[in-house]
Amino acid sequence: MVDRKEVARLAGVSSMTVTRVVSGKGYVAEETRRRVQKVIEETGYIPNRIASGLVSRKSNRIAIIVPELSNPYYLQVVEAMIEQAKKYNYVISVFKAYGEEMPGVLEEVISNRVAGVVNYSSMFPSRYKAYLQEIGAKLIRADGGKTDFRMSLSYDGAIREALELLFARGAEKILFVAGITEDFATDDQRIPFFKKYMAEHGRVPQAEDILYGDYPRRDAYVVGQDAAKKLIAEGRKFDAVFCINDMMALGFMNAWKKAGKRVPEDAAVVGFDNIRMAEAFDPGLSTVATDTEKEARLYINYIAGIESEEDTDLHAKFIARGSTEFCRRRG
Secondary structure, eight states: OOOHHHHHHHHTSOHHHHHHHHHTOSOOOHHHHHHHHHHHHHHTOOOHHHHHHHHSOOOOEEEEEESOSSOHHHHHHHHHHHHHHHTTTOEEEEEEOOGGGHHHHHHHHHHTTOSEEEEOSSOOOHHHHHHHHHTTOEEESSSTTSSSBOOEEEOHHHHHHHHHHHHHTTOOOEEEEOOBOTTTTTTOSHHHHHHHHHHHTTOOOOGGGEEOOOBTTSOHHHHHHHHHHHHHHHTOOOSEEEESSHHHHHHHHHHHHHTTOOTTTTOEEEEESOOGGGTTSSSOOEEEEOOHHHHHHHHHHHHHTOOOOOOOEEEOEEEOOGGGTTOOOOO
């Protein structure tokens, strides 16, 4: 069996560099990282922690992987899953990982031989997905829903309703603060629906109307603040803005108001997720909500092998609050 030293020799690097690539911790030049990963793929190298997990007994542990921990939405989802998992004597473990951090966390997950993995972060490298399947772990959202458990989550009606409300109250120019990188947004249906319904109302978004960023490498709240500051500095004129999650929207509102702007008089704001603190802000944040309890129930039932006739469709709903109350047409 190929070991770490052999991988290092074939890649022309030190064993420590291989360790850094596998764990996702520590700096490695991108070209070197790609070379090491190529050798790992070609040789089928299995890190020691994974190898031990492949032969250990079955677990009642479910791993949830999130990209960051400052967003209360993930805590609400985890809370719902914990309550559902208790019914079947499963234990929830939460891991934080994104991008290059994923291999190291997945090693730990596999070494603990989990019963299932629910992924809210970036997609799994293919070899780790294969290891998880080998130990019998059930996977949710491991590859964007292409081959694992499938659940339909539609933002269609909610985004249409939110836009129609804004148009009815005089909004013309509406922006979308995605805050994430364009590649991370590939499988996200919120932006396509936004573009679709804007176009249906004769307001085709321009490229600059979708603001991308580096979330989740930075906190959503900070990314939202920076988006507001950027728009103010550029003197951009708009009537309303969607933010891809509530924390980003709250950050946007904070920076907007600190600059002497008003919500919603100078710009209406809509978020996604319906986190608990959204209603407590002044004004309350209008948001697009999903049924986290049903989502948790579907995921845990699937991993636990519980048969259910419940449909696997989730439909988001729009909740209007103060942040969209007084949007006016510009003169």
